[in-house]
Amino acid sequence: MNKNTPNLLLVEGTNDKSFFERVCKKYGINADIKVSTPVDLALPAQVGFNSKQGVINSLDALLPMLEDEDSVIKKIAIVIDSDIQGENNGGFTSTIAQIKNKTSKYDYSATHKYKNGGVEIPHNDSQMNPLGIWIMPNNRDDGTIENWLKDKILDSEKVMFAHACSIVSRLENKKFSQSSIAKAEIATWLAWQNQPGRTLAYTLKEGEELIDIEHVGFKGFVKWLRDFTI
Template structure:
């Protein structure tokens, strides 16, 4: 078992990030687990951002006993709320409420689009936080994919997007419409599929590895776990 742990909300996130590591040839010893996995926390039984945040209460003490050396989290910003705070600020408040209890405080010197980090004087490594899709805007993994699509692939995505938008304006929830667009886009490729990680493969030639969204996420993984 690795000394490095990344916790995510769901299996799609887990599979995608593991494939990202492979495609980028990142030589990082890293376990990627869903927050509900028994090796993370037997008491968490739901795959949401709140599940990830709750799991931190179990994981952070394991930095003290040496089980883990580095911990990172990827959470979505995909929910509606009644708070006057922005979805980003509300998410950071929720994370800070847990992390501050263990003397991890947000590093205000870091640039948010390159990831958010919580530092502690007691530990050598920060806890890395990535707020999907870009640490600023509301969304989730599929929004990150949209932000990373190659220019020459956008014409097909635009057609998929137009189809979904014209399909039925009551059929999709606002929090799932980006998923419908991305999966439709994948379904109209020369090799149709329903696997998000397919777009990471070099032979698919769908994502721009030099895009800021792609490179920022890669840099965050390296900084958090290397």
């Protein structure tokens, strides 16, 4: 990791990474935040796999680094999906409980609090930085980053997106789970763009954005990111 980038943003996988790197670059905070996946960090195989659980498991290796004065990492924030309550330990309540199960081992508070639109778990030592958390879509509801993106799609794209959603809903014998419906809808919509097969980062292509960057929810997330670097 770049020694000049003490703020680590840990995300679930490579698609999320490219999207959040694009967000950071767009708002001039890419020099202040290193976006990584568990695999990027070269953690032990049983820990460092790209997924929601991989991010949570990585905290066992990362949180002790914050106590090391010589560590490059000074602040850590994670962005993971809530998913669906009752499905594979999904839902906000279950997700935050899994995170606290990790942080409790490193003297973090038993309670979380909302701050700057996101969530944080303070350390019991006030000199230590809290763990920053954003549980998609909104630190409250079930869902994923794709659910967060859906209501930010530009008006000019809404007819095409609605058609993509209709196609997905009518699909018989779906091979994906209920929690992946929004992912399928977004992927279908992106497959119909002028460069099919692009990832979420394509929605923020400079000058050709597909989502409303002035949306209050988008601006709120950017503010949370900015505040993370302070």
